[in-house]
Amino acid sequence: MYSINKIINVVSNNKPVSKETERILKHKLEKNNFTVAENFDPNGDLVICIGGDGSFLRTIHKFNFPDMPIIGINTGHLGFFQDLSPHELDEFIFKYRKGDYKIDEIHPLEATICTRNSCIEILGINEIIIRGYKSTTIHLNLSLDESFLEKFSGDGILVSTPTGSTAYNYSLGGSIVDPRLNMMQITPIAPINTVAYRSFTSSIIVPEYSTIKVHPEYAYENSILIASDGTEHRYNSIVEVQIQLSELKVKLLRFREYNFWNKAKEKFL
Numbered sequence: 001m002y003s004i005n006k007i008i009n010v011v012s013n014n015k016p017v018s019k020e021t022e023r024i025l026k027h028k029l030e031k032n033n034f035t036v037a038e039n040f041d042p043n044g045d046l047v048i049c050i051g052g053d054g055s056f057l058r059t060i061h062k063f064n065f066p067d068m069p070i071i072g073i074n075t076g077h078l079g080f081f082q083d084l085s086p087h088e089l090d091e092f093i094f095k096y097r098k099g100d101y102k103i104d105e106i107h108p109l110e111a112t113i114c115t116r117n118s119c120i121e122i123l124g125i126n127e128i129i130i131r132g133y134k135s136t137t138i139h140l141n142l143s144l145d146e147s148f149l150e151k152f153s154g155d156g157i158l159v160s161t162p163t164g165s166t167a168y169n170y171s172l173g174g175s176i177v178d179p180r181l182n183m184m185q186i187t188p189i190a191p192i193n194t195v196a197y198r199s200f201t202s203s204i205i206v207p208e209y210s211t212i213k214v215h216p217e218y219a220y221e222n223s224i225l226i227a228s229d230g231t232e233h234r235y236n237s238i239v240e241v242q243i244q245l246s247e248l249k250v251k252l253l254r255f256r257e258y259n260f261w262n263k264a265k266e267k268f269l
């Protein structure tokens with residue numbers, strides 16, 4: 001056994017079942033000679049997140065995309081990210097100690113948001129959304145790499161990773177993407193298609209190395225809202241938003257063969 005002295009970060013949401021799972025898990029880890037970090041240790045060996053997909057996303061954002069692998073214990077609804085259930089703790093610890101696991105790497109989206117004064121970067125594991133702040137139509141000039149694609153008119157656009165394709169993207173009529181593909185999906189949110197305005201009405205799929213550029217129409221600069229993984233960011237006078245896949249990795253620990261399509265069937269059919 002070569003896993004002694006590893007430092008484990010355990011993070012939990014506030015649901016009673018999560019807190020109880022956290023208590024049992026910490027006890028079991030310590031009995032197996034792991035060190036459970038008291039506060040989040042950025043140099044730890046593993047993050048275990050107890051909750052639903054939302055908690056998983058929030059944990060990664062809160063701890064600033066840590067380099068160590070992460071695994072989730074699901075106490076939510078289905079758990080696309082959450083690989084373990086609370087009754088599998090012993091099996092998990094046994095396999096983790098043996099090194100009997102695999103790591104799947106996923107890349108988040110990176111949006112560079114430029115206002116008149118400065119640029120800032122935000123990351124999205126599921127998606128990045130550019131939408132109107134108010135209920136009025138917004139108009140966005142959309143370019144792919146250096147070529148102009150369309151002037152979008154409607155509520156906004158959502159750019160999703162393969163991992164995020166089963167979340168908000170799917171509710172908007174976007175496609176479910178096999179996570180073995182590297183791509184980005186641009187899904188329109190209530191596109192207008194009339195004699196006055198023309199926008200693509202289906203999702204558009206672009207390769208992993210593309211750069212998506214969005215220039216809000218001048219009059220609408222002040223009413224743009226950016227959201228990533230359920231968190232909103234608002235800036236005044238947005239001139240350009242550039243979205244691409246980040247080089248950063250999120251390392252998902254899998255301790256058995258992860259069958260994405262079984263999960264998708266279970267959730268949607």
Ligand code: NAP
Binds near residue numbers: 052079164168
């Ligand atoms: P939430 O509003 O509580 O979550 C919405 C639902 O999306 C939850 O059931 C959540 O699962 C699920 N979910 C999250 N990531 C998923 C994924 N990759 N595949 C399948 N389902 C997923 O918000 P939240 O829990 O903080 O999660 C943030 C995410 O919610 C956003 O990234 C966005 O994709 C999604 N969202 C969806 C809609 C919509 O479908 N109309 C609207 C707003 C936000 P859990 O129950 O396990 O947390």
Ligand code: MN
Binds near residue numbers: 054055
């Ligand atoms: Mn949730």
